[in-house]
Structures are given as structure tokens and as C-alpha cells.
Amino acid sequence: MEPAESLNHQKARKALVKVREMTIDDLADVFHMGEKLFLADKAPNTYRAWDEYEVADLFYSDTEYCLVAEFEDEIIGFALGTTVSKSRSAWKYGYLLWLGVLPGFQRKGVAEKLFQRFKNLMLQANVRILVVDTEADNLHALGFFREQGFGNPQEHIYLSMNLDQERQRMNLRKKSNGH
Numbered sequence: 001m002e003p004a005e006s007l008n009h010q011k012a013r014k015a016l017v018k019v020r021e022m023t024i025d026d027l028a029d030v031f032h033m034g035e036k037l038f039l040a041d042k043a044p045n046t047y048r049a050w051d052e053y054e055v056a057d058l059f060y061s062d063t064e065y066c067l068v069a070e071f072e073d074e075i076i077g078f079a080l081g082t083t084v085s086k087s088r089s090a091w092k093y094g095y096l097l098w099l100g101v102l103p104g105f106q107r108k109g110v111a112e113k114l115f116q117r118f119k120n121l122m123l124q125a126n127v128r129i130l131v132v133d134t135e136a137d138n139l140h141a142l143g144f145f146r147e148q149g150f151g152n153p154q155e156h157i158y159l160s161m162n163l164d165q166e167r168q169r170m171n172l173r174k175k176s177n178g179h
């Protein structure tokens with residue numbers, strides 16, 4: 001039997017899935033899992049990209065907010081976040097930046113277990129507002145976040161400008177001016 005088949009919802013919510021702080025040995029597993037889950041072409045305009053620097057930077061800057069879920073010694077999910085305190089504001093924000101569960105292990109309560117631990121860490125850190133973001137068509141994530149109690153969705157539109165043509169025009173101008 002595949003490991004994922006032996007894990008049912010109730011078991012995941014109980015003791016079989018262990019959530020713990022990420023260690024340096026988990027970096028490669030988490031990175032490769034994210035590569036499968038966060039396809040670059042699905043979110044070309046978002047302000048964060050899933051790459052090895054993103055994972056390593058978060059791990060080194062916010063180790064205590066980087067969690068993994070383990071089942072039978074295999075990493076099956078992760079939650080990576082950070083906190084932000086804004087100047088001239090007493091409010092501290094918590095951001096859950098990346099949350100992922102291996103496809104075979106989804107809908108078994110793994111993300112919920114990761115999120116509960118993350119939320120407890122945010123409570124301990126005196127975070128007042130917890131924020132997540134996702135693409136509007138990511139129905140899995142939206143379903144999950146709503147279930148965890150997130151609300152008040154704010155629309156945020158990304159606009160983009162391709163500077164290639166402008167660069168070409170500038171280069172042509174430089175050439176015709178003899179530079």
C-alpha cells in the first residue's frame with residue numbers, strides 16, 4: 001500500500017502526522033516539493049517567486065516560522081511564514097507565505113495541522129493580523145483558507161509593463177546619436 005493511502009483524515013488530524021520546525025536537512029525536500037506545487041507559469045506576475053533563494057532566505061531569517069509535516073519519515077508538507085512590524089504602527093502582521101502538501105496527501109488534514117501550529121506561533125509572537133494571499137483561481141487554497149477562518153478578501157490587481165520595447169527604442173536612439 002502507498003504511504004498516502006494508509007493515511008486517512010482522522011489519523012492525520014491525530015498523531016500520525018508530525019509537525020515540527022524545519023531544519024537545514026529539509027531544505028532540498030521542501031524546495032523540490034514547492035517546485036511541483038507552485039508552477040512558475042501559473043503565477044508569472046506575483047511579487048514572490050518560488051526558488052532556492054526564497055526557501056533559503058526564509059529559512060535563515062524566520063527559522064521558527066518554517067514548519068514541515070512528516071509522515072513515516074517523509075516530508076509531506078510545509079508552511080513558511082514571517083512577521084512584519086510596520087513603523088509608526090503598534091500592529092504586528094503575520095504572513096503565511098507558502099503552504100503546500102504533497103498531492104497524494106491532500107484532503108487528509110495535513111495543511112490544517114501545519115496551519116494550527118503556525119497560528120499558535122503567531123499568537124505567541126503577539127501578531128494581531130494574519131495575512132495570506134493566493135491567486136483568485138486557486139480554489140483549493142481559497143477553500144482551505146476560508147475553512148480556517150480567513151475572511152475579508154481584498155482585491156489586489158497586478159498590472160504589468162513590458163520594458164523590452166522601450167529598451168530597444170532607447171538602444172536605437174543611442175545608435176543613431178552615435179553613442
Ligand SMILES: CC(C)(COP(=O)(O)OP(=O)(O)OC[C@H]1O[C@@H](n2cnc3c(N)ncnc32)[C@H](O)[C@@H]1OP(=O)(O)O)[C@@H](O)C(=O)NCCC(=O)NCCS
Nearest residue numbers: 098099100101106107108109110111112140141143144147
Ligand atoms: C491548499 C492546500 C495546502 C490544502 O492542503 P490539504 O492538506 O489538502 O488541506 P486539509 O486537508 O488540511 O483541508 C482542511 C479543510 O480545508 C478545506 N479544503 C482543503 N482543500 C480544499 C479544496 N481543494 N477545496 C475546497 N476546500 C478545501 C476543506 O474544508 C478541508 O476539510 P475537509 O477535507 O474535511 O473538507 C493544498 O491543496 C496544496 O498544497 N495546494 C497547492 C499549493 C497551494 O496552492 N498553496 C496555497 C497558497 S501558498
